[in-house]
Amino acid sequence: MINRTAFVTPIVLVLVMITATMWRLPMLPDWAYGPNGAPPPIRKPPVMFVIPACLAFVGGVLALMKWLTTATADAVEPWQRWGGNTLMAYGVFCTLFHLYGVARSVGFAGPFSPTVVTRAVDVLAGCLIIGVANQIPKLPWLPSRFRILYLDSVRGPQLSRFGGRFLVLSGFAMVIGALVMPLRMMLPLALSVTSSVALAVVVRKAQLLREQRHERR
């Protein structure tokens, strides 16, 4: 569900991140701490590949979405625009965060403390989720290649609205959490919010599919 430019950009960004990681890894025994003595942002080598992997995963999912639908090119166009913008914004966000982690690990510290930067990143992540999810109900509902998962043009948009609302709420939860909660609580918050959104959408979709099947009988 993304065009060629939007597909190539994250690949370049992933390569930039992996190059930075590979450059940093041989120096791992010499972890440099921030000037305020804060712990290093990245403690184990595999963790340094998590952010590029996340970006590659999101890019892969967005690219696969086009294969999952049988819609015409015209209907897919708004999705392509949305997918492209989402991937670009997410890619730039991931790359900057990753490069900050690498830079800090070799002793470059910006004017702000790591705590402030981490909170700002979490707020930004929440805003990104809000911005991306806000547009989901505006997109046209596309027919699925798999009939078993297909929701009609009445129930499909209902699911979009439901999912969009939940995701926007989760974005707000992230922003509020980043501003008021202890930083160690942010990962559990993000994971619990994401899994509850996914669960709620799956349950709602099952409900709608059942409703649709009953109506057709």
Next chain:
Amino acid sequence: MNLVFKALADPTRRRILQLLRERPMTAGELAEHFTISKPTLSAHFAILREANLIEPEKRATTITYRLKLSVLEDALLAFADTVGIGLAAPGIARAAKGTKT
């Protein structure tokens, strides 16, 4: 954003959006819910289209409208409805009373 506020400020247009929330409808189906004239209703559709809140889809001679509200626009619609924005203006209040809800 101004266009969105303008579109949501009118109770008739908000009612159109609420009807479309149930399912996509043709202009004729929507008109059945209102006593106002068709040209007036068309003007409301035009304002909603301009604000990118609905999307028309032409099939043969009928136009089907589909809702195109973002989450925040949806929240704004709910807020405008709760507060009753636009109902105080006498002209608009008359139009709102004219709807067969």
